[in-house]
Amino acid sequence: MTYDLVIIGGGVAGLTLAQTLQDRLKVLVIEESSLGGLSTDLGCKATDECLYCGVCQFINLQKELFFKKFDVLEGRKITFLDKSGREFQIKTEKGERITSQLLVVATGASPLEIKSLPLLGGGKFPRVYSGWDIERGLNEGIISSFRDFSSLAFIQCAGSRNFKEKRGYCSQVCCRYALRIAENLKFSYPQLNIDFYYMDLQILGKKKGKLWEIADKVNLIRHLPYEVKEGEGKLSLVFEEQGVERKDYDAVILSVGMIPSSGTKEIGRWLGLNFDSTGFIKSYGEGHTSCKGVFVCGTACGPKDIETTREEAQMVAEEIWRVWRG
Ligand SMILES: Cc1cc2nc3c(=O)[nH]c(=O)nc-3n(C[C@H](O)[C@H](O)[C@H](O)COP(=O)(O)OP(=O)(O)OC[C@H]3O[C@@H](n4cnc5c(N)ncnc54)[C@H](O)[C@@H]3O)c2cc1C
Ligand code: SF4
Ligand code: SF4
Numbered sequence: 649m650t651y652d653l654v655i656i657g658g659g660v661a662g663l664t665l666a667q668t669l670q671d672r673l674k675v676l677v678i679e680e681s682s683l684g685g686l687s688t689d690l691g692c693k694a695t696d697e698c699l700y701c702g703v704c705q706f707i708n709l710q711k712e713l714f715f716k717k718f719d720v721l722e723g724r725k726i727t728f729l730d731k732s733g734r735e736f737q738i739k740t741e742k743g744e745r746i747t748s749q750l751l752v753v754a755t756g757a758s759p760l761e762i763k764s765l766p767l768l769g770g771g772k773f774p775r776v777y778s779g780w781d782i783e784r785g786l787n788e789g790i791i792s793s794f795r796d797f798s799s800l801a802f803i804q805c806a807g808s809r810n811f812k813e814k815r816g817y818c819s820q821v822c823c824r825y826a827l828r829i830a831e832n833l834k835f836s837y838p839q840l841n842i843d844f845y846y847m848d849l850q851i852l853g854k855k856k857g858k859l860w861e862i863a864d865k866v867n868l869i870r871h872l873p874y875e876v877k878e879g880e881g882k883l884s885l886v887f888e889e890q891g892v893e894r895k896d897y898d899a900v901i902l903s904v905g906m907i908p909s910s911g912t913k914e915i916g917r918w919l920g921l922n923f924d925s926t927g928f929i930k931s932y933g934e935g936h937t938s939c940k941g942v943f944v945c946g947t948a949c950g951p952k953d954i955e956t957t958r959e960e961a962q963m964v965a966e967e968i969w970r971v972w973r974g
Contacts, residue, residue, distance in 0.1 A: 649676070649719075649744065649745070649746045649747070650674075650746075650747045650748070651674050651675065651676045651719075651746065651747070651748045651749075652673040652674045652675065652748065652749050652750065652972065653669060653673045653674070653675045653676070653748060653749065653750045653751070653752065653968065653972075654675075654676045654677075654678060654736065654738060654746060654748035654750075654751055654752070655675065655676070655677045655678070655751075655752040655754055656678050656726065656751070656752065656753055656754060656755055656911075656915055657677075657678075657679065657685070657753065657754035657755040657756055657911065657946070657948065658677045658678075658679030658682075658683040658684070658685065658720065658722065658754075659684065659685020659686060659687060659754060659756045659946060659947075659957075660684075660685060660687050660705075660706055660709065660946065660954050660957045660958060660961070661685075661754040661756065661945045661946020661947070661948070661957050661958075661960070661961045662677050662679070662685075662752065662754035662945075662946070662961075663677065663683065663684075663709060663713060664709065664957070664958045664961035664962060664965075665752055665754065665945060665961040665962075665964060665965045665968075666716070666718045667709070667712065667713060667716065667718075668961065668962050668965035668966075669718075669965050669968065669969065670716065670717040670718045671717065672969055672972075673968075673969075673972065675718035675719070676718065676719045676720070676721065676746065676748070677718060677719070677720045677721070678720075678721045678724050678726060678738070678740070678746075679720065679721070679722045679723070679724065680723070680724060680725050680726070680911060681722075681723065682722060682723065683720065683722060684706070684710070685756050686756060686757070686758075686759070686947075687703065687706040687954060688706075689780075689783060689784050689787065690703045690706070690783050690787070690954075691703070691782075691783050691784065691785070691786025691787040692704075692786065692787075693786060693825075693828035693829060693831070693832045694832070695831060695832055695835035696835070699828045699831060699832070699855075699858065699862075700854075700855035700858060701824075701825065701828050702953050702954040702955050703954065705954050705955060705958060706954055709958075721740065721744065724740040724741065724742060724744070725740065725741045726738060726739070726740055726741075726915070727739050727740060727741050729915065729918045729919065730918075731919075731939070731941070734749070734941070735747050735748065735749060736748045736749075736750075736751045736941070736942075749941070749972075750941050750942075750943070750968060750971070750972065751919075751941060751942045751943070752935070752942075752943045752944070752945060752964070752968070753912070753915050753916065753919070753921070753929060753937070753942065753943070753944045753945075753948050754944070754945055754946045754948055754961075755909055755911035755912040755915050755948045756909045756911070756912065756946055756947045756948055757906035757907060757908055757909050757912070757928075757947035757948070757951060758906065758907055758908075758909045758910070759778065759779075759780035759904050759905075759906060759907075760778075760806070760807040760808075760815075760904040760905060760906070760907050761778070761904075762776065762777075762778040762806070762902050762904060764807065765806055765807055765902060765904075767874070767875050767876070768803060768806060768873070768875070768876045768900075768902055769876035769877070769878065769883065769900060769902075770806075770902055772878075773876070773878045773883060773900075775883060775898065775899040775900065776876060776883065776899075776900045776902060777899065777900070777901050777902070778806075778901070778902050778904050779806075779822060779825060779826055779829065779901055779902065779903040779904050780904055782829050782901055783825065783829070786829070786832065791833070791836075794833055794836070794837050794840065794899065795836075795837055796898075797837070797840060797898035797899050798839055798840065798841060798898060799840070799841045799842075799843070799896070799897045799898050799899075800833070800840050800841070800842050800843070800897060800898065800899050800900070800901065801842075801843045801844075801845060801883075801885060801895070801897045801899075801900045801901070802826050802830060802842065802843070802844045802845065802846075802866075802900075802901045802903055803845050803872065803873060803876075803885075803900060803901070803902050803903065804822060804823060804826060804844070804845060804846040804847065804849075804872070804903045805818075805822070805846070805847055805848075805872065805903070805905075806822075806902035806903050806904050806905075807902075807904055807905060807907075808822065808904075808905035809847070814925065814926055814927065815905075815907065815926060816926065817926050817950070817951065818848075818850055818905075818951070819904075819905020819906050819951045820850060820852075820905075820906075820951045820952055820953060820956075821905070821906070821951065821952075821953050822850075822903040822904065822905045823846070823849050823850040823851060823903070824850070824851065824852075824853070824859060824953070825903070826844070826901070826903040827844075827851075827859050827862045827863055827866070828859075828862065829901070830842050830844065830862065830865075830866050831862045831865070834865065834866075841867070842866045842867065843866070843867045843869055843895070843897070844863075844866040844867060844868050844869065845869050845871060845872055845873060845885070846868065846869070846870060846872070847870065847871075847872055849863065849868075851863070853953070853955065854955075871887065873885035873886055873887055874886055874887055874888040876900055882896040882897065882898065883896065883897050883898070883899065883900050884896050884897075885897065885900070905951060906947055906951040907927070908923075908926075908927045908928050908929075908948070909947075909948070912928070912929060912948045913927065916929045916948075919937075919939050919942055920938075920939060921937045921938050921939055921942065921944070922937070922938040924950075928947075928948065928949050928950045929944045929948050929949045930949070931944050931945075931949040931950075934963065934964060934967040935949075935960075935963070935964030935967055935968070936967070943964055943967070943968055944964075945957075945960055945961045945964040946960065946961060
């Protein structure tokens with residue numbers, strides 16, 4: 649199989665890029681799992697009104713792609729990837745052999761697993777949830793246990809902005825998804841008293857006015873706990889400084905951010921691409937990487953929301969078209 653452009657990763661980034669170039673180039677998307685990536689698991693946070701979480705942009709993209717004009721290999725693990733001369737050679741575990749002139753790495757990010765945050769109770773206490781669990785819970789309707797709770801704490805920057813762990817970056821999406829989830833939970837369970845522990849609120853984007861309205865409704869506390877402990881049926885937040893009170897809650901949500909996916913690390917290594925200091929693939933502007941003919945877009949090169957991912961993928965597509973035409 650010979651293509652002008654092969655895109656590795658069929659999340660929002662890869663699909664948007666393919667959609668933008670489908671009338672101009674012969675395009676193949678190779679997806680190791682199923683199309684949609686992380687966005688497939690994100691929940692609608694609407695209450696009696698839309699909270700503009702951005703997930704509808706993915707739903708609309710899926711509808712638009714009903715009549716797609718590019719090829720897809722879904723559920724395919726790449727077993728070989730190399731550049732010979734000016735072409736890329738790709739083999740999959742099902743024996744397909746593919747040749748392409750240009751390559752895009754759109755292999756995305758993963759949510760940080762809370763078991764890597766044991767001090768905050770992640771993976772230790774059942775009522776310490778990850779923001780990712782709740783995103784998925786909104787989809788699957790598994791948050792009904794919140795009906796029995798009266799107090800809830802959100803802990804922001806869980807695992808992000810941590811220089812010791814080489815995650816000094818801001819994950820961009822977690823302040824916004826956490827505030828929207830808080831509003832959604834409060835709407836369903838009005839008895840909940842919600843405290844929101846943060847160090848910096850990243851409220852950006854076109855609908856930031858709405859988010860500030862939500863922020864006014866939770867108890868914003870500019871302080872991050874050092875530890876979460878369990879005892880007498882409650883979770884206690886412990887603060888490092890002496891004299892700062894311990895506070896007890898029925899449940900805690902750790903607002904986890906994004907880390908590079910295993911696919912991003914693997915494909916980047918195979919192609920010998922440069923990474924930035926936090927492990928995302930380094931983009932040198934307009935999607936160019938350290939390897940000629942290889943482009944990167946989406947969360948493979950750093951955390952971003954769906955809207956920004958789409959805008960970036962469209963911009964990288966135009967750059968690829970410019971390079972293709974010489
Ligand atoms: C906890 C959390 C909450 C979020 N909430 C929101 C929100 O409310 N609103 C919002 O706008 N955004 C939100 N986001 C961000 C959103 O998930 C991303 O913007 C979006 O998923 C980026 O798409 P992507 O295509 O770059 O990456 P991904 O969605 O990660 O897709 C990458 C794809 O590449 C595939 N892949 C990986 N390796 C390989 C390989 N070797 N071969 C083939 N395929 C491969 C994967 O299977 C996947 O399908 C959230 C993210 C997290 C972690
Ligand atoms: S933008 Fe988000 S909150 Fe609004 S309807 Fe769409 S999925 Fe629901
Ligand atoms: S988006 Fe908010 S919670 Fe997430 S890392 Fe940035 S400041 Fe912290």
